[in-house]
Amino acid sequence: MVDQIETSNDVTVTLPRIQDRVPTVVVDEAHVIYRIHKGAGGGTSPVAALKRIVSRTSAPQVREVHAVKGVTFTAYQGEAIGLIGSNGSGKSTLLRAIAGLLPVDRGAIYTQGQPSLLGVNAALMNDLPGERNVVLGCLAMGMSPADVERLTPEIIEFSGINQRGDFASLPMRTYSSGMAARLKFSIAAAKKHDVLLIDEALATGDKGFRKRSEQRVRELREGAGTVFLVSHQLSSVRDTCERTIWLESGVLQMDGPTDEVIKAYEAYVNGK
Numbered sequence: 001m002v003d004q005i006e007t008s009n010d011v012t013v014t015l016p017r018i019q020d021r022v023p024t025v026v027v028d029e030a031h032v033i034y035r036i037h038k039g040a041g042g043g044t045s046p047v048a049a050l051k052r053i054v055s056r057t058s059a060p061q062v063r064e065v066h067a068v069k070g071v072t073f074t075a076y077q078g079e080a081i082g083l084i085g086s087n088g089s090g091k092s093t094l095l096r097a098i099a100g101l102l103p104v105d106r107g108a109i110y111t112q113g114q115p116s117l118l119g120v121n122a123a124l125m126n127d128l129p130g131e132r133n134v135v136l137g138c139l140a141m142g143m144s145p146a147d148v149e150r151l152t153p154e155i156i157e158f159s160g161i162n163q164r165g166d167f168a169s170l171p172m173r174t175y176s177s178g179m180a181a182r183l184k185f186s187i188a189a190a191k192k193h194d195v196l197l198i199d200e201a202l203a204t205g206d207k208g209f210r211k212r213s214e215q216r217v218r219e220l221r222e223g224a225g226t227v228f229l230v231s232h233q234l235s236s237v238r239d240t241c242e243r244t245i246w247l248e249s250g251v252l253q254m255d256g257p258t259d260e261v262i263k264a265y266e267a268y269v270n271g272k
């Protein structure tokens with residue numbers, strides 16, 4: 001049983017009916033708190049503690065930043081969900097917690113399979129050429145060597161890094177930050193993910209790359225995965241996601257159809 005949904009840019013997406021929907025991410029009253037150790041003695045390591053004993057200085061102060069405050073929602077297969085909110089509202093923190101890179105302090109996050117976080121900070125090796133990074137990245141995602149060999153030219157083509165000469169054979173350190181981000185997106189998007197988490201990656205490309213990557217996000221979603229997209233580029237969210245979650249100061253403000261949530265967010269931003 002399926003439902004046809006029209007998105008704002010006239011793309012028709014086919015989604016399973018509510019009763020057939022398979023949850024992929026369940027976030028249940030999740031709290032994430034950063035603890036920053038500051039003050040004399042530097043840190044909590046045994047060496048730092050010993051130094052404090054010898055120098056008779058007090059234990060470092062701990063400052064807490066409560067970045068995500070009791071957020072609850074469920075994401076389903078086939079959904080692309082935008083995450084929006086002001087600077088410092090907790091979007092990247094929530095994404096990192098879903099990826100399992102940050103522990104939740106209270107509450108819980110359950111995911112189906114291993115979510116893949118694609119951020120502009122994803123680690124590639126700066127001294128290796130782009131094409132070697134493609135091979136390493138694909139192998140690290142669990143692709144077979146034969147698939148890697150077949151897909152490498154496609155990934156380089158998709159990224160557009162060779163548009164102004166043969167950059168694929170040059171070390172990554174010679175790339176602009178936009179080129180590096182495009183290559184990272186292209187590597188991650190080459191594989192079908194159960195849950196793909198994208199942090200601002202689409203915003204770094206030029207218009208042509210943005211269109212290609214938005215199309216790829218739609219394909220990934222239609223291939224039954226769930227895609228989360230953190231972006232300040234509201235047009236990207238509008239074109240890619242039919243559902244959007246709005247966070248403000250770590251609190252979930254709204255969760256619903258993208259058009260409604262963006263409208264409320266814009267009214268909030270303009271009224272600030």
Ligand SMILES: Nc1ncnc2c1ncn2[C@@H]1O[C@H](COP(=O)(O)OP(=O)(O)OP(=O)(O)O)[C@@H](O)[C@H]1O
Nearest residue numbers: 034036065067085086087088089090091092093094
């Ligand atoms: N590693 C960290 N250590 C301590 N505090 C952090 C750390 N990373 C983020 N924070 C704090 O957590 C809060 C949420 O930050 P986060 O990066 O998740 O927000 P964001 O919505 O993604 O912001 P932006 O839109 O600016 O990227 C902010 O107050 C930030 O200062």
